[in-house]
Amino acid sequence: MQFGLLVFLSLLIPLTWLLILGWQPGYLIPQGDYLKMTLIFQQELTRASGDWTQLLYWPGLGGGVRVHDVTGSLPIAALLAYFKTGFVTAANLQVFFIQLLFAYLCTNIATRLPAVIFKNQVVPSAHFVFLAGIMFAFLPIISWRITNGHESIIVGLFTLLTFMLLLLNEMVGKRSLVDLFVCGVALVHTFAYSSSFQLVYYNVLFGGPIILSLLFGPSGHSFYARTRWLIIPVLVFTTALMISMPKLYGILVNGLGEESSRVYGSNVVYSYTISTWQDWFSSIPWSKQFIPLERPAFLHHEINLPLGPIVLFLLLAKPTSTFFRMLAGLCLSMIVALAFSMDTAPLSTAMIKYLPLLDAFRVPSRAMLPFIVIASILSVAILFDLASRSASHTSTGFIGFVASAAFLVALLNNSLTNDLILITTAVILLVFRQKLSQAAYFIAFSLFVGGAISAFGERLHKPVEDPTIIAAVSPTRKIDPIQQEVSDLSFPLNRIHSTLANRNVGINSHFFWGLSSLSSYWIPTSRYSQLVMALEDVPYRATRSQFQNQPSAQGFDALNRLFNVAWELEAEQGVYQLKKLRATFGPAWISTVINKHSDWKSLASEIKTNSNPQELILLSTDAKTSGLGTQEPNCKIVEHPVIAITSFPYVINMDVAGDCYLTLPMNYTSILVAKNQDGVRLRTFPAYGTLLGIAVNSDTRQVSVAPATTTFPGLWFIQQTGFALLLVLAFLHITRPVVKAVGLSEPTIVDI
Numbered sequence: 001m002q003f004g005l006l007v008f009l010s011l012l013i014p015l016t017w018l019l020i021l022g023w024q025p026g027y028l029i030p031q032g033d034y035l036k037m038t039l040i041f042q043q044e045l046t047r048a049s050g051d052w053t054q055l056l057y058w059p060g061l062g063g064g065v066r067v068h069d070v071t072g073s074l075p076i077a078a079l080l081a082y083f084k085t086g087f088v089t090a091a092n093l094q095v096f097f098i099q100l101l102f103a104y105l106c107t108n109i110a111t112r113l114p115a116v117i118f119k120n121q122v123v124p125s126a127h128f129v130f131l132a133g134i135m136f137a138f139l140p141i142i143s144w145r146i147t148n149g150h151e152s153i154i155v156g157l158f159t160l161l162t163f164m165l166l167l168l169n170e171m172v173g174k175r176s177l178v179d180l181f182v183c184g185v186a187l188v189h190t191f192a193y194s195s196s197f198q199l200v201y202y203n204v205l206f207g208g209p210i211i212l213s214l215l216f217g218p219s220g221h222s223f224y225a226r227t228r229w230l231i232i233p234v235l236v237f238t239t240a241l242m243i244s245m246p247k248l249y250g251i252l253v254n255g256l257g258e259e260s261s262r263v264y265g266s267n268v269v270y271s272y273t274i275s276t277w278q279d280w281f282s283s284i285p286w287s288k289q290f291i292p293l294e295r296p297a298f299l300h301h302e303i304n305l306p307l308g309p310i311v312l313f314l315l316l317a318k319p320t321s322t323f324f325r326m327l328a329g330l331c332l333s334m335i336v337a338l339a340f341s342m343d344t345a346p347l348s349t350a351m352i353k354y355l356p357l358l359d360a361f362r363v364p365s366r367a368m369l370p371f372i373v374i375a376s377i378l379s380v381a382i383l384f385d386l387a388s389r390s391a392s393h394t395s396t397g398f399i400g401f402v403a404s405a406a407f408l409v410a411l412l413n414n415s416l417t418n419d420l421i422l423i424t425t426a427v428i429l430l431v432f433r434q435k436l437s438q439a440a441y442f443i444a445f446s447l448f449v450g451g452a453i454s455a456f457g458e459r460l461h462k463p464v465e466d467p468t469i470i471a472a473v474s475p476t477r478k479i480d481p482i483q484q485e486v487s488d489l490s491f492p493l494n495r496i497h498s499t500l501a502n503r504n505v506g507i508n509s510h511f512f513w514g515l516s517s518l519s520s521y522w523i524p525t526s527r528y529s530q531l532v533m534a535l536e537d538v539p540y541r542a543t544r545s546q547f548q549n550q551p552s553a554q555g556f557d558a559l560n561r562l563f564n565v566a567w568e569l570e571a572e573q574g575v576y577q578l579k580k581l582r583a584t585f586g587p588a589w590i591s592t593v594i595n596k597h598s599d600w601k602s603l604a605s606e607i608k609t610n611s612n613p614q615e616l617i618l619l620s621t622d623a624k625t626s627g628l629g630t631q632e633p634n635c636k637i638v639e640h641p642v643i644a645i646t647s648f649p650y651v652i653n654m655d656v657a658g659d660c661y662l663t664l665p666m667n668y669t670s671i672l673v674a675k676n677q678d679g680v681r682l683r684t685f686p687a688y689g690t691l692l693g694i695a696v697n698s699d700t701r702q703v704s705v706a707p708a709t710t711t712f713p714g715l716w717f718i719q720q721t722g723f724a725l726l727l728v729l730a731f732l733h734i735t736r737p738v739v740k741a742v743g744l745s746e747p748t749i750v751d752i
Helices: 002-019 033-047 075-082 087-117 126-137 140-147 151-171 177-191 194-215 223-229 231-256 277-282 297-303 309-316 321-341 347-354 364-389 396-412 415-432 438-458 468-485 509-513 526-535 556-562 600-609 715-733
Strands: 495-497 565-572 575-580 589-591 593-597 615-619 636-643 650-657 660-667 672-676 684-687 691-696 702-707
Touching: 002 087, 002 126, 002 177, 033 075, 033 087, 033 509, 075 087, 075 177, 087 126, 087 140, 087 151, 087 177, 087 321, 087 364, 126 364, 126 438, 140 151, 140 297, 140 364, 140 438, 151 177, 151 194, 151 223, 151 231, 151 364, 177 194, 177 231, 177 715, 194 231, 194 321, 194 364, 223 231, 231 715, 297 364, 309 364, 309 415, 309 438, 321 347, 321 364, 364 438, 396 415, 396 438, 415 438, 526 556, 526 600, 556 565, 556 600, 589 636, 593 600, 600 615, 615 684, 636 660, 650 660, 672 684, 672 691, 691 702
Parallel strands: 495 565, 593 615
Antiparallel strands: 565 575, 589 660, 636 650, 650 702, 660 691, 672 702, 684 691
């Protein structure tokens, strides 16, 4: 039945969007951060035909940003880019795909749990399973995630869900090749996508008690037997890690390195929002009507995580020791997550102090997601158990009609009314559970599924017409003549300043149009952030991701001079015009002497007033500048540098005598590699605090600069070994399992 569930969900998910939620083909479902950030990534990935190694560094965005090591990439996105899929279609297909994986994993966990918790080997009938699949695909908790382009939150949950499903398969003594495939695909997407790592980490900390309660829930098994249940899950995770390693290694090096502004060494956990009791009380119902009025709308998706009345099914559970152990694990997860999300001392402070990297992620309310998702799954599993033990009904046509009517009633109601109806339904089930037939449970479950979709739709922004038509086609047609007039604007190191922006793409519009500017919404390098905020004379904020250099800023002229922002783009009555700004240092220059400063404030003050390109300004406390300027200056410029207007590698010709310093107006990062005309690697360093500096001498006549993938010897061999291990796992899954089911005399549960 697993394959049938995949097919069913593949068809029903887009149909639900089309027939119920108001989506039309050609309209965009994910918005928010998808429009502001992911859209330009998908654009460039499509231009590279899905080759992520071509998305290492963008010099045209925000003065130069590291790309793939910061974001990673979903394999489904690369596949769609390879086939040159349109941006809107690609975005929607990714939404459907993530919903499919999430729903499949949740549903199959729910079908496995009754055998482990209640020793119930009776398989839920197909109509229950398919109904659960569509409910999980549209669980209200993931609604705002999709609308706001936060699909990474859902992807991050895959680690907890895949491990739980694989563990349950071992515990009930039945392996599934389809489960292996889906779990492998889900994990490869998780490990290749850096934005999912917060939930990966939270799954370990806050999902760990749930997994342990499941592992040690059934009694009568030795520690050795329980350890054997973990072999396949651990092997699957190891395989996925090995397959993902070429992407994952760069992500980890960047995230744990000195260049990242948002992770290593900075406490940002409560820098955005802290949950309150009112937030969590408003998250109990599926209705969003209880969200505190003082909470601004832009925070709703972060502070409202609806659990819904489905959790009342926990009251219907058969009292077994295994169930109470798992309930204890859920409660522990909930209590710890609540304390952490609300910054409840001393528990929250102790966690932040002693658990590494916990302080590196914002929005601690997400710590409740493992509890909410698993509680929802367990609730459905209880319903499956009760329904399978109840008497079946033969009048399937009539039952189907009543169930459909119940579904439609809940679907058409607002979620506040539905909450009242569903709570009443749960109470009725609780009182009369000994007397109800399977049909009654099916009708009741149909109500809950309709209510879930109704609450899901209540949180969505309406799908929008293809935003790329406005963002790309029309403005580009108007800007093209300007690019012809000043052809150098096609070169990323020649930048513009402009306040013009498309409503959908935001301050990344210039990059989307093919122009280079300092305006950006991205995760910048820490050095660039430090310099910009020092020039603005404001305290450094590690989480700042939006930058738009404006004339009112204290560092406007200094940044323009350093980053070669030589033109201003204006529009008057639909006519685009260019205006020349003050002189800059150009797209490449050579310095002969070094001027060092010990802190960012002093460095920024010097940069504002010093307009001599031959005087290189350095931050002496930056380890990357160590040893520079220790000798007497002996540099003489014979010929000033000339840079070829090409794509990477950038080639710069020059002629100097002595030891000199070449600077390019793009942010320094360790993945930018500089070589001379003989292929010998040259030393690079952060010039002016953040720019790419290169040490050159009399032997250097030509310098080439290009980004390189973050790798180590044998990295690709590890990936190939992972694929080989996958074949071994597939073989194990088509042979009889060696692990007997927990407490079951015959592990012959039908492979659903």
